[in-house]
Amino acid sequence: MRMRWLAAPLALALVLGACATDDDNGADPAPEDTTDAPDDADDADDEAAADPDADAEPVTLSMWTFTGMNLDDLVSQYEEANPHVTVQIQTTEHGDHHDALFTELAAGGGPDIAAIEVAFINEMAQQNQLWRNLYDYGAADIEGDFLDWKIEQAQNVDGDHLIGIPTDIGGMAMAYRWDLFEEAGLPTDRDEVSELWVDSWQDFIEVGAEYTEATGRGFVDNESNLWNAVVNQDPETFFDADGNPIFDQSDQVQYAWDVVVDAHEAGIIAEVPAWSAEWEAGMSDGSFAVIGAPAWMMGYIMDVAPDTEGNWDLAEVPEAGGNWGGSHLGVPSASDNPEEAYALIEWLLSPENQLYQFTEYGQFPSIPELFDTEEVQNFENAFFNNAPVGPIYADNAERVVAQNTGPNYNSIDDEFQNGLGRIIDGAESPEEAWESTINNVRGQLGL
Amino acid sequence: MAAVQTQNQTQDPGLAPKSTSSWWFRHEERIAPFLYISPFFILFTIFGVFTVAFTAWVSLHDWHIFDTAHGGGTFIGLDNYARLFEDARFWRSATNTFSILLMATIPQMFLALILAELLNDRRLRGPHIFRSGLLIPNITSVVAITIVFQSLFGRHYGLINVFLDFLGFEMVNWTASRIGSHLAIATMVNWQWTGYNTLIFLAAMQSIPKDLVEAAQVDGAGRIKRWWKITVPLLRPTVLFATILSVIGNFQLFAQPLLFAPGVGSLGGNDQQFLTILLYLYNMAFRQFQFGYASAIAWMLVLITAVAALIVYAGVGILNRRENRAALGAKATRRRASAGQEVGA
Numbered sequence: 161m162r163m164r165w166l167a168a169p170l171a172l173a174l175v176l177g178a179c180a181t182d183d184d185n186g187a188d189p190a191p192e193d194t195t196d197a198p199d200d201a202d203d204a205d206d207e208a209a210a211d212p213d214a215d216a217e218p219v220t221l222s223m224w225t226f227t228g229m230n231l232d233d234l235v236s237q238y239e240e241a242n243p244h245v246t247v248q249i250q251t252t253e254h255g256d257h258h259d260a261l262f263t264e265l266a267a268g269g270g271p272d273i274a275a276i277e278v279a280f281i282n283e284m285a286q287q288n289q290l291w292r293n294l295y296d297y298g299a300a301d302i303e304g305d306f307l308d309w310k311i312e313q314a315q316n317v318d319g320d321h322l323i324g325i326p327t328d329i330g331g332m333a334m335a336y337r338w339d340l341f342e343e344a345g346l347p348t349d350r351d352e353v354s355e356l357w358v359d360s361w362q363d364f365i366e367v368g369a370e371y372t373e374a375t376g377r378g379f380v381d382n383e384s385n386l387w388n389a390v391v392n393q394d395p396e397t398f399f400d401a402d403g404n405p406i407f408d409q410s411d412q413v414q415y416a417w418d419v420v421v422d423a424h425e426a427g428i429i430a431e432v433p434a435w436s437a438e439w440e441a442g443m444s445d446g447s448f449a450v451i452g453a454p455a456w457m458m459g460y461i462m463d464v465a466p467d468t469e470g471n472w473d474l475a476e477v478p479e480a481g482g483n484w485g486g487s488h489l490g491v492p493s494a495s496d497n498p499e500e501a502y503a504l505i506e507w508l509l510s511p512e513n514q515l516y517q518f519t520e521y522g523q524f525p526s527i528p529e530l531f532d533t534e535e536v537q538n539f540e541n542a543f544f545n546n547a548p549v550g551p552i553y554a555d556n557a558e559r560v561v562a563q564n565t566g567p568n569y570n571s572i573d574d575e576f577q578n579g580l581g582r583i584i585d586g587a588e589s590p591e592e593a594w595e596s597t598i599n600n601v602r603g604q605l606g607l
Numbered sequence: 608m609a610a611v612q613t614q615n616q617t618q619d620p621g622l623a624p625k626s627t628s629s630w631w632f633r634h635e636e637r638i639a640p641f642l643y644i645s646p647f648f649i650l651f652t653i654f655g656v657f658t659v660a661f662t663a664w665v666s667l668h669d670w671h672i673f674d675t676a677h678g679g680g681t682f683i684g685l686d687n688y689a690r691l692f693e694d695a696r697f698w699r700s701a702t703n704t705f706s707i708l709l710m711a712t713i714p715q716m717f718l719a720l721i722l723a724e725l726l727n728d729r730r731l732r733g734p735h736i737f738r739s740g741l742l743i744p745n746i747t748s749v750v751a752i753t754i755v756f757q758s759l760f761g762r763h764y765g766l767i768n769v770f771l772d773f774l775g776f777e778m779v780n781w782t783a784s785r786i787g788s789h790l791a792i793a794t795m796v797n798w799q800w801t802g803y804n805t806l807i808f809l810a811a812m813q814s815i816p817k818d819l820v821e822a823a824q825v826d827g828a829g830r831i832k833r834w835w836k837i838t839v840p841l842l843r844p845t846v847l848f849a850t851i852l853s854v855i856g857n858f859q860l861f862a863q864p865l866l867f868a869p870g871v872g873s874l875g876g877n878d879q880q881f882l883t884i885l886l887y888l889y890n891m892a893f894r895q896f897q898f899g900y901a902s903a904i905a906w907m908l909v910l911i912t913a914v915a916a917l918i919v920y921a922g923v924g925i926l927n928r929r930e931n932r933a934a935l936g937a938k939a940t941r942r943r944a945s946a947g948q949e950v951g952a
Contacts, residue, residue, distance in 0.1 A: 259893050266672045287673050431762070433782075436869040438761055447763065571895050574874060581877030585783035588878075603696065604895060 222271035226257035270492030282565040291323035292491040297502035309562030324488030328523035330454030331557040332482040344374040354476040368428030378430025389452030391416035399566035455524035666902035687903035710793035719804035741802030788881040811845040
């Protein structure tokens, strides 16, 4: 569900040793600077003179993002256009970012702007005392631009407190290696490939079985990425619309579980753990041929497997829909400059800038009016054999439904992925694993 | 310093007005030392005692991470501890921790004793190169070590599996198997700490009087026998110290299991096969945000560590006493024997 950077090895370098110092460096300078700035009269006068917005006082905004969001170029542009604003961006790995942010929020602090990934957004929306209500700063004027479900995810239960503005969404496609498909005697053209499996995951497994039989290699990378692709295709997974836990009786959870088990029994899972070094190597060396790919995954593949340029292509995801990843930007309650922070967020996530992030970094916009624009519709990616990336993701994005991500979404998802892992490892039979998973979730939630 | 001041006072009373010679002057000598050492205790109270005590307080509450900002959680008494006793996952993590502890401490001590003996050899050329070489693993970042070992123990392309395959054995799925993962993690610990212990043992060995070893040599004891019968017993207090440190260190095992398997690390693998106590604590506090329960785990960890250290301490104590008795016994026999000889003569 979330981008599973959390366990990416380097991530923890910070948690272990540098975490404390990192927090100090990141969190403290900003409030100090902002309180110092008005005292520094000379500086303030100079800045004001240069500033078109003459009475604007100089402010320093601290902003915490996680790796892969790539907001730095836009932020520099903003600083140039608004000389009274200085932004200190601190970017850490996904897992560290959220750990540090929650610890800081728990202690009553926080930066001026913070990114919240989709796996945590619901939990944060319920803890809305920690976040400024963006409706107080004008969010009501722009909320109509965004996908409804992205706005709803960042609202409290009553819908009158909005904690974040949506950045990108993680609409799904399947990235496949056409060169390996050719080797296995499968069709290579993206439309034909889509045709092979678009109707059902069972078709996908059959294609995989054919591939594995022909090549002797795995077809899809691992159980957890397959699980992510399937389970998120329906809003009712672990929680129903009212936030009640239904993980043990949800049809979608059961369905996704069965798809993964079937895929395992057909022998098409390469068993290369997601985010491991072997997984990254596998993108080049062909130990698997298909990855469930949200838009942001394109950037990841291009990064770790540059030598496979042109060998990849994109096809539709079976049974359509699904969302994996995507974030919001919010303003923690502790911020001393909520107006300035909100102004920056509103600008960063404007339609033009979301379009820029898409063409530059592959982050698919959360603003539906962009989906039909020429820029999106004509956007192709050479790395993916000139696949019409824009239309593929746009088409899927219109079918995305918001998941009900209740509290502890992340840990429940972990338990299910671990349960599937136990089947793959041969530690438990599918029935045993299902039972132990349900028990584990209950145990962890104290149900 | 106080003496100097008293002297000054007697020599030139005019410089020290009566007011200053009152309370402070009478008590300075007693109070000053406490002031000198106070910085440590003040810092220790704030960052040591307070945090530990606060953790105990939190452990008595149902305390979500965000409760901290508004005054704390709901008091639930010892419920968290009761939950701990029924939590199969916690006990699994405790068993894992003990298993890794055994695999890491015992071979490490033996290896360190052997290496120290080899390094203590006067015929060894360039001993400093070897000695500083031993410290290199110890000063390498845990994260770097883990990443390298994680790739060595990789399932498909890991060097160890490739080697096993070459020798005709079956490849091992190190992360999936309980024993396999413990072995891999213990290997990382051993790699990092064996050199450190070797140096400690080496320093202790150099203080062993040479005549003892030489006397044994004259008596015809071989090198191994000298090492096992003379060096090792004399090193016992040092081995005890190193073992207790290693036990405490191993109870805090965290980075290695967390980074060992990407994705599933924070729960110690799909089946919690390498979940350690500290990793479970981290998972509770920062993944599930249950600070109260995590604090209870922390206190349990303190208790377990203290008990384990005591067991090691007591074990060595028993060994010492038995040895002393044996030595006394031997002396008595010898005395009797020589007495007998005298009588016989």
